[in-house]
Amino acid sequence: MATHPRSIARILSSRIICSSIEAQEMNLLLLVALVGYAYGAWKFWKGFRRTNFSEGKLYLSLLWPVLLISKSYRQNFTKALKG
Numbered sequence: 001m002a003t004h005p006r007s008i009a010r011i012l013s014s015r016i017i018c019s020s021i022e023a024q025e026m027n028l029l030l031l032v033a034l035v036g037y038a039y040g041a042w043k044f045w046k047g048f049r050r051t052n053f054s055e056g057k058l059y060l061s062l063l064w065p066v067l068l069i070s071k072s073y074r075q076n077f078t079k080a081l082k083g
Contacts, residue, residue: 040064047080 045061053060053076060067067073 037065044077044080047082050079050082051076052079 041061041064044064045057048057048061052072060073064073064077068077
């Protein structure tokens with residue numbers, strides 16, 4: 001069964017276009033995640049004085065997604081975001 005060269009070219013170009021769209025979607029998802037991370041860190045940094053913490057502002061701001069597991073940190077994070 002012979003396949004016409006133009007058919008092969010169409011199939012390949014459609015796969016390239018699909019993978020290009022998937023890459024764009026992944027890039028957009030990554031950008032949204034990075035913006036969300038930066039926003040959370042910035043809001044925590046700005047509201048740090050409202051928390052019960054007295055030191056560690058930098059690492060508490062940078063590690064906020066991981067530290068949200070802790071109930072105490074989550075409560076302080078919420079305090080920092082208010083305002």
